[in-house]
Amino acid sequence: MGFTTxxxxxxxxxxxxxxxxxxxxxxxxxxILYSAGxxxxxxxxxxxxxxxxxxxxMKRKIDKIYGLTGQETALFAASHRGEAFHIDALESILHKTGIxxxxxxCCATYPxxxxxxxxRHRAHESKRRIFHNCSGKHSGLIALSKHMGWDExxxxxxxxxVQQEIVETLAYMAEVSAxxxxxxxxxxxxxxxAxxxxxxxYSFLKLACPDLIEDTDTRDAATRIAVLMNEFPDMIADTKFVCSALLKDANLVAKGGAKGVYGIGLRKERIAISLKVSDGSEQVWPCIIASILESIGYSNRETIDRLLALAPNTIVNDGGTEVGERRAVFELKA
Known part of the structure; x- marks a missing residue:
């Protein structure tokens, strides 16, 4: 599989x-500058x-058409974790768009x-579709379909x-055939x-450095969504998650996905990072990402410390006693 420890x-x-x-x-x-595995x-x-x-x-300016705020629009790129301010914004999106x-x-679930x-349990509330972490993305795609006269x-x-356009967009950003x-x-x-x-x-680098995108409309849309991710980082995940912690750094555009995949674009350095944890663990993301940033000499120590505060490399038991450690053991090879 080409994986390494x-x-x-x-x-x-x-x-x-x-x-x-x-x-x-x-x-x-x-x-490829550096790699492991x-x-x-x-x-x-x-x-x-x-x-x-x-x-x-974003290309069709759906946010402008429906009068959405920046916080609401950021949810189009979010894996929100269902905090009250996420749900308030999602209900506002549904109201403004008529969805x-x-x-x-997406299925009904709990945050x-x-x-x-x-x-939500204390309030005896039932599962809802807008509690689902992908509901912001779904709302955006329905709003686009509604605006374009496509079947909603x-x-x-x-x-x-809308799905065909997404594939074409990703292919364009990655410079591969659809x-x-x-x-x-x-x-x-x-x-x-995949x-x-x-x-x-490379696709994340273009989010961070949109001057690499030739098409004007795509460049403007990518710029706007990336800026919103940095302006409203807590909308992208929540107040205690890796994506939001990284996006508080204006130099980074970052987004993770289920089963251990992560992408990060660095604006000043004009490089980008992607990683995959083979067992799908998200708990080790902070350890890995912090180690990568340290290895490349990243200058913002505050970002690294913020990551490690989420999931310290010191392992404690349920009572808070130190019982072990987590250690990044890979070396980035040129």
């Missing part, structure tokens, strides 16, 4: 868990695709954020115009796409 976890000095994966770091020409490992983007899925929505919650293809979930009910079908992109079905029921890790990184 990324993180070892020790308990009482004994190796307990090993997390394998692959990393790719590319420059503005798409050249196979830098071209084919990987489903899962929710890391959301900024690219939002580009067709019915039942029209969202991913544990505190938010507990709050089948927007999740791979043959639907028919070379493998398709699957994401957790929320929408089509999802790319080699280096192409995922």
């Amino acid at each position: 990324l993180v070892n976890e020790y308990r009482g000095g004994v190796l307990e868990n090993v997390h394998y994966g692959a990393i790719s770091v590319v420059d503005e020409k798409g050249t 196979d830098p071209e490992h084919m990987t489903f983007l899962r929710s890391a695709a959301k900024p690219f899925q939002a580009i067709p929505v 019915q919650e039942e029209g969202l293809h 991913l954020n544990e505190d938010a979930k507990a709050e 009910h089948s927007y999740y079908d791979p043959e639907h115009p 028919n070379s992109i493998p398709l699957g079905v994401d957790g929320c029921g929408l089509p999802i796409f 790319l080699p890790l280096n192409k995922i990184a």
Whole structure:
């Protein structure tokens, strides 16, 4: 599979868990600068695709047409975790666009954020579609379909115009042919796409450095969604998650997806990073990303510290006693 050891976890000095994966770091020409494991490992983007899925929505200025705020628009690229301010913004989007919650293809669920979930349980609330972490993306795609006169009910079908435009957008950003992109079905029921890790990184670099995008409309749309992600980072995940922690750094455009995939574009450095944890763990993202940033000499220590505060490399038990450690063990090879 081309994976290498990324993180070892020790308990009482004994190796307990090993997390394998692959990393790719590319420059503005798409050249692989550094890697660990196979830098071209084919990987489903899962929710890391959301900024690219939002580009067709931003191209048509759906936010302007329906009078959405910046916070609301940022949800088009979000994996929100259902905090109260997310739900308030989503209800506002539905009200302004005239979309019915039942029209969202994502299933009804409870929020991913544990505190938010507990709050809904205490209030004896039922599962809702807007509690689903992908509901912002779905709202944007329905609003685009409504504006374009496309069928609003089948927007999740791979043959639907909105899905065809998304695939073409991703192919354009990654500089691959659309028919070379493998398709699957994401957790929320929408089509999802696989790319080699280096192409995922290159796509994120274009989000960070949109001057690399030749098409004016695509460049403007990518610029706007990336800026909103930085302006409203807590809308993209929540107040205690990796994506929001990274996006508080204005130099970064970052988005993770289910099963351990992550993409980061660095504006000043004009490089980008992608990674895949083979066992799908998200808990080791902070350890891996912090180690990568340290390895490339990233200057913003505050960002690295903010990451490690989310998931410290010191492992504690349920009572808060230190019982082990998490250690990044990979080396980036030129």
